Amino acid sequence: MIDVPVVMLNVKAYRESMGASGMELARACERVAESTGVSVAICPQQTELALICREVEIPVLAQHAEAFEAGAHTGYVVLEAVKEAGAAGTLVNHSEHRMTVADIEAVVSRAKELGLCTVVCTSSVATSRACAVFEPDFIAVEPPELIGTGIPVSKAEPEVVRRSVEAVKEISPGTRVLCGAGISTGEDVRAALELGAEGVLLASGVVKAERPEEVLLSLAKGAV
Numbered sequence: 001m002i003d004v005p006v007v008m009l010n011v012k013a014y015r016e017s018m019g020a021s022g023m024e025l026a027r028a029c030e031r032v033a034e035s036t037g038v039s040v041a042i043c044p045q046q047t048e049l050a051l052i053c054r055e056v057e058i059p060v061l062a063q064h065a066e067a068f069e070a071g072a073h074t075g076y077v078v079l080e081a082v083k084e085a086g087a088a089g090t091l092v093n094h095s096e097h098r099m100t101v102a103d104i105e106a107v108v109s110r111a112k113e114l115g116l117c118t119v120v121c122t123s124s125v126a127t128s129r130a131c132a133v134f135e136p137d138f139i140a141v142e143p144p145e146l147i148g149t150g151i152p153v154s155k156a157e158p159e160v161v162r163r164s165v166e167a168v169k170e171i172s173p174g175t176r177v178l179c180g181a182g183i184s185t186g187e188d189v190r191a192a193l194e195l196g197a198e199g200v201l202l203a204s205g206v207v208k209a210e211r212p213e214e215v216l217l218s219l220a221k222g223a224v
Contacts, residue, residue: 001088001117001137002059003039004176005223006199007032007189007216008119008140010043010063010091014207022048023055025206028213030056038220039199043091046077053086061119062090064097067106079110089117093131095142101130108134119201121180128164132171139168140201142180155188158195165196184215186222193223 009029011017017025026042033040041059044052053060062082066073070080082090092107093099099107104120111118118136122128128139141164143157165177176199179192184205192200200219209215 002041004198005189005193006039006041006178007219007223008041008043008061008178008199008201009206009216010094010201010203011045011207012063012096012203013045014204016207017045019048023052025212026052026056026058026060028216030058032213032216032220033058036217036220036224038223040216040220041088049082049087050085059088059117060086061117062087064092064094065090065107065111067103067110069110079107079114079116083114083116087116089119089137091140092118092120092136094121095123104131105134108136119178121201122164125160125163125167128177129167129171132168132175135172136175138176138178138199139164140178140180141197142201155182155191158191161192161195161197183219186218186220189219189222199223 022044029040029042043061043063065079065082066076068078070078093104108118119138120131120136121140121142161179168175168177177197178199178201179197180201183200183202189200206212206215
């Protein structure tokens with residue numbers, strides 16, 4: 001569903017990613033994907049998921065979804081709704097929206113039934129290994145202390161990336177590993193790929209940038 005190497009942008013709930021600004025970020029991702037041939041995906045704000053899915057051709061993922069089946073669950077986003085919106089899948093267990101192990105397993109399992117992609121976020125080698133048992137499509141390694149710092153995990157804690165790749169592949173060879181936290185330049189992307197990752201997951205390095213599309217272009221070129 002999602003080619004690798006991939007640059008995956010999570011826009012979170014930043015003001016800079018709301019409304020028209022969020023749509024422009026999605027279109028910038030699409031333009032960069034078209035001009036470089038590199039896979040670029042976006043995780044828009046939940047309120048704009050369906051709209052952005054209709055407007056761009058690149059993979060679009062929800063930022064979070066529950067394992068509940070469709071029904072009486074006020075205020076929750078269920079996987080059936082994510083699929084109906086046209087999304088390719090969802091992030092799971094982001095450091096800002098943690099889930100229990102049981103719920104992670106349930107979301108991954110239910111997403112498989114619905115043909116949706118899952119990107120499970122982890123914080124360490126141990127959690128990467130534990131989540132690999134569920135065989136998600138992607139595991140994104142993000143030490144929480146580095147998120148939003150501009151310090152890439154590929155440089156600050158390279159062994160976390162390298163050992164996570166080894167641990168995941170040993171258990172689930174088909175699961176791709178992404179490098180998250182602190183990614184902001186093409187050099188960071190290149191370093192992550194050299195450690196065995198098959199892409200990156202990032203947020204503020206693009207969303208808060210003065211010229212987001214230029215940053216995206218630099219990131220994509222680092223994956224070539």
